[in-house]
Amino acid sequence: MNEIVIETHNLTKRYGDIVAVDNLNLTIRAGEVFGILGPNGSGKTTTILMLLGLTEPTDGWARVLGFDPMRQPLEVKSRVGYLPDQVGFYDELTAWENLAYTAKLNGLARPVAQRRINEALERMGLADVADRRVGTFSRGMRQRLGVAEILLKHPQVIILDEPTLGLDPEAAREFLQIIRTFKEEKITVLLSSHLLHQVQAVCDRVGLFSHGKMVVEGTVMELARQVLGGAYSVHLRAVGPDLTQALQKLPKTISVQRLNSDLYKVEAQEDIRGEVARVAVQVGAHVLSLGLEEPSLDEIYQRYFQGVTAA
Amino acid sequence: MKPVREGSPWRGLWVVVAKEMADHLTSVRMGILEVIVLVTAAVTLYMALRNLPSGTSDFLFLRLFTTSQEPLPAFVGFLGVLVPLIAIALGFDSINGEFNRRTLSRVLAQPIYRDALLLGKFLGGLCTLALVLTAIWLMIIGLGIFRLGVPPTGEEVARGLLFLLATIAYGGIWLGLAMVFSVRFRQPATAALAAISVWLFFTVFWGMLVGLIVQAVAQWSGQVQLQVQLELFLARLSPHTLYVESILAILNPEVRALGPLLLVQFLQLEGWGVRSPLPLSQSLMLVWPQLTGLIAGTIVLFAIGYVLFQRQEIRA
The missing domain is CATH 3.40.50.300 (P-loop containing nucleotide triphosphate hydrolases)
Incomplete structure (x- = not known):
């Protein structure tokens, strides 16, 4: 040091x-x-x-x-x-x-x-x-x-x-x-x-x-x-059947949101991009893109001060 | 345990003094004031040279400063007004100006103490004032030699220098006051107005107020001695009185006592022959309290400004 x-x-x-x-x-x-x-x-x-x-x-x-x-x-x-x-x-x-x-x-x-x-x-x-x-x-x-x-x-x-x-x-x-x-x-x-x-x-x-x-x-x-509770968010863009159910069954998943017909946001405890891709393909969807959203300070800041004012 | 500061509080002092003097001497504000002083000096000198009493050869050079022609007062009369004005103009925005330009925190982030900044600004102002006054003084003496055709005597020069010193000390008081206000008030205009009000109060109203107080006391107590002493004491609280008294005795060697004369003293003086001039040492003795009063006032005002500035937070 x-x-x-x-x-x-x-x-x-x-x-x-x-x-x-x-x-x-x-x-x-x-x-x-x-x-x-x-x-x-x-x-x-x-x-x-x-x-x-x-x-x-x-x-x-x-x-x-x-x-x-x-x-x-x-x-x-x-x-x-x-x-x-x-x-x-x-x-x-x-x-x-x-x-x-x-x-x-x-x-x-x-x-x-x-x-x-x-x-x-x-x-x-x-x-x-x-x-x-x-x-x-x-x-x-x-x-x-x-x-x-x-x-x-x-x-x-x-x-x-x-x-x-x-x-x-x-x-x-x-x-x-x-x-x-x-x-x-x-x-x-x-x-x-x-x-x-x-x-x-x-x-x-x-x-x-x-x-x-x-x-x-x-x-x-x-x-x-510390602030976001260890959340990773994975963005998945895929056309085909609804994947919400399947994604939710993944062990590390916290929540799944379908933002529009082909865009999903998965909150997870770890980086689960691999599993998400596998599940999507298994269900029969065409994966267009897959990405990990890096935590931004804006989010941390907002989340933290929301918490403070709420408390 | 009180922590002790390390390092010299005077570090950077002369850098600040040099910068302040350079700023003052190149500023438009000082330019205007210098022109006013110069014109005043030229006009009063011209009047004095025309009105010098013919035949007397004693202290001709001192008379250059004190001879007047109605309706114009003599040069010293003008100085009593101009010096405070210049001093206030030099000091009223010294600290709050830095604050408003947002240069204060930047300058104080350099390795100097606040002491050096404040004292540097004060000395810078005082040196500027001294420089301007000395230049005018030399000019008057020089023109005097030219027109009168005789050099000044040693005593005239000594009295002239004392007069210069008293004038600078008088300026120091108003500079100190203006700087106190510049620390206290964030707005330079407020500080300038406050300083000018105090000056007006002491120069114009204080005399009247003293008269009223003495009248009130006279009704209550019939003692003449007490009244005179009270009047003298109150009047001398004003720096203006101190200055007028000291230059009166310095520039007129015939003056043997200051303040209102008691009848007894006056009769004594008659007996001694009033017109014979005092030697320099005796004149100096006469104005010693006034001179020390002016210098002490300057130091006290600077100390007040110093304490206020040390305690001030440098952010709003």
């Missing part, structure tokens, strides 16, 4: 009577891409701010790269790149000047700073607009400038808070591609979002947040098993 990069123990933040983060225990290892998923107000941003030492926890502790964000925030912040939700820049300065200010705040020597700024702008595709005032930038460009700012620190950990919020689908897709490159460089990434399919596309592990608690945690498959 890789070394632990981010660790929290019973981390708690209360604002008066409101509990924003409730006894959070989180462990993220080097090189992982971890997604924090949850509706607005579930404590995602507060958790991130506590990891950076920008907000004081009421109780519990956190360690980032072995440093205590409360006592050694400068150590943490010089190693961690943070992109806040709705990142803002000084509109009257150029992209280059904005990054130069950050570089100086990080104490980078001038030649190093210049080289890193140029590299970062180049990599984010902003080299052509380096001398344009940020006031003229689009939302997507600002977001990329935010990433350029992170890159110039050469961080070990990158924390992104709702990075794709307000981006058009194309820009969001590009952004996810950027996050994948971090993974290739073995940078640990903590990503918060409420856009499930995006988290699913890039994250190794996901933590589902609700009311300040991390209610479920694991890979997408593990989450599916």
Whole structure:
């Protein structure tokens, strides 16, 4: 196992009577891409701010790269790149000047700073607009400038808070591609979002947040098993006699739905595509297609929060 | 056990100061104010040069600042209004402006403490103010040398520098106040209005209010001594009074006492010969409490802003 990069123990933040983060225990290892998923107000941003030492926890502790964000925030912040939700820049300065200010705040020597700024702008595709005032930038460009700012620190950990919020689908897709490159460089990434399919596309592990608690945690498959009760759904398209009865007799089947005359959805405890095909052929139907539906985070999320509100 | 922070709170301070000064000096807002100050200085200097009492050669350079021609007040009179205005303009959107542009969390995610950001912004504003005032000051002295044809004496220069220092300290108070409001109020317009209201209150209404209070006390107690002391005490709560008193004594070496004179003191002064100027050290003694008051006020206001800012959550 890789070394632990981010660790929290019973981390708690209360604002008066409101509990924003409730006894959070989180462990993220080097090189992982971890997604924090949850509706607005579930404590995602507060958790991130506590990891950076920008907000004081009421109780519990956190360690980032072995440093205590409360006592050694400068150590943490010089190693961690943070992109806040709705990142803002000084509109009257150029992209280059904005990054130069950050570089100086990080104490980078001038030649190093210049080289890193140029590299970062180049990599984010902003080299052509380096001398344009940020006031003229689009939302997507600002977001990329935010990433350029992170890159110039050469961080070990990158924390992104709702990075794709307000981006058009194309820009969001590009952004996810950027996050994948971090993974290739073995940078640990903590990503918060409420856009499930995006988290699913890039994250190794996901933590589902609700009311300040991390209610479920694991890979997408593990989450599916926990929340959806280990269901696999098999889609079968076949013409011929009604297969509902026959499919229901299979030992691992939970339920069978006939969605239309030739489409069936079989919920099962395991991947039973083989059995389904055999049964269909035995009964005398023509199998047109057979597929396994991968559990989607959307479904997990929906199912989980349905359960919570129902309870 | 209270955890102790590690690392210097001043890391990044000068980076912030440099950026703030660059921002201020290139902003349109400061450009407008600089033009106003420059025009005021030019007009009052012209008036002063025409109206310098002929024959007197004592402290000519100091008179450049204080000589007026009706209906225009002297340069120092204008400064009493312009300096707070510039200071408030430098400070009213320093923190809430960062917040509204959403740059605050990004800047604080860099390896600096909040201390460096706040102090850097304060010093940046103060340095800008000092730079503008010093430039004007040098310009007036320079034009004075040119027109009068004599260099200023050592004492004139020393008094002039003290006057500059008092003016910067006076600006520091309003800058501190504007920054407190910029931490407290999310809207820059609210912060600016609040700061200007406080300034108006102390500059215009405070004097009237003190008069009313003293009148009320006079009806209740007949002691003249007490009334005068009370009036002086109340009036000096206003930074405006402190500033006017200190520059009065610094720029007019003849001034021997500040505040309303008691008859006894006045008679004493007559006996001593009122018109003979005080040496610099004595003038300094006279305004020492006023000067320290101005500087202390600046520090207290900065401290209030500091405490508010440290406790503030950086997200709404």
